[in-house]
Amino acid sequence: MRFDAITLFPAMFDAITRFGITSRAHERGLWSLACWNPRDFATDAYRSVDDRPYGGGPGMVMLAQPLAAAIDAARAAEPAGRPVIALSPQGRPLDDARVRALARSSGAILVAGRYEAIDQRLLDSRVDEEIAVGEFVVSGGELPAMMLIDAVVRLLPGAMNDERSPAQESFAEGLLDHPQYTRPEVFEGEPVPAVLMSGHHAQIRRWRRQQALLATQRKRPDLVERARAQGRLDAEDERILAAARLAPPGSTG
Numbered sequence: 001m002r003f004d005a006i007t008l009f010p011a012m013f014d015a016i017t018r019f020g021i022t023s024r025a026h027e028r029g030l031w032s033l034a035c036w037n038p039r040d041f042a043t044d045a046y047r048s049v050d051d052r053p054y055g056g057g058p059g060m061v062m063l064a065q066p067l068a069a070a071i072d073a074a075r076a077a078e079p080a081g082r083p084v085i086a087l088s089p090q091g092r093p094l095d096d097a098r099v100r101a102l103a104r105s106s107g108a109i110l111v112a113g114r115y116e117a118i119d120q121r122l123l124d125s126r127v128d129e130e131i132a133v134g135e136f137v138v139s140g141g142e143l144p145a146m147m148l149i150d151a152v153v154r155l156l157p158g159a160m161n162d163e164r165s166p167a168q169e170s171f172a173e174g175l176l177d178h179p180q181y182t183r184p185e186v187f188e189g190e191p192v193p194a195v196l197m198s199g200h201h202a203q204i205r206r207w208r209r210q211q212a213l214l215a216t217q218r219k220r221p222d223l224v225e226r227a228r229a230q231g232r233l234d235a236e237d238e239r240i241l242a243a244a245r246l247a248p249p250g251s252t253g
Contacts, residue, residue, distance in 0.1 A: 004074035010035035041069035059116025087141035091130030096171035103155035112141030178208040
């Protein structure tokens with residue numbers, strides 16, 4: 001898998017090639033990264049990459065030409081056919097399904113914009129899709145691009161020490177993850193739930209499913225409705241949710 005990043009700050013991407021799971025996967029050759037600085041493709045003596053917006057207004061707009069040339073250079077590299085994705089708060093929200101689809105692909109070309117915006121003509125002519133990592137604005141697309149890369153790379157076979165981990169995380173089954181516990185058995189008077197100490201694997205699986213359902217209902221009820229619409233909830237799941245709705249306030253079920 002290969003990612004190409006169109007960025008004014010290539011050094012920022014050291015965060016994912018030098019640290020953590022993505023670094024180890026990079027060292028193992030599971031993925032590669034190439035950065036392309038639009039300044040290297042500017043045509044004037046000042047290596048300009050931005051200018052004032054037509055029609056007035058605050059901020060600066062990234063020029064189409066240097067970005068187009070950088071994207072074209074990345075497209076000419078292997079492998080071919082990868083989508084060009086601009087990280088933008090106006091984009092489609094990044095979700096688990098899109099991450100998993102990218103993990104099955106050969107990678108992507110990521111455009112990390114800066115300043116007020118990118119010239120719309122560049123977006124229209126070179127970008128296949130816009131993706132947002134949340135409904136907020138940050139200073140540039142580098143951090144969102146790295147979040148996308150991290151989310152995708154950790155799903156690659158061999159990236160995680162335990163291959164079961166990605167399948168058991170939040171969103172993997174359309175729900176949030178169940179609570180996790182480790183040593184000590186008692187922390188500030190609170191013990192680990194007894195079922196987790198029982199060694200009874202079937203009971204542990206049922207408890208974890210119950211807790212995942214309850215956590216999702218409490219924190220992200222929209223995900224419960226989506227899972228229901230997709231047929232992911234069975235009769236036992238519905239019984240757990242119904243019991244939780246009838247339980248007195250403060251009950252943990």
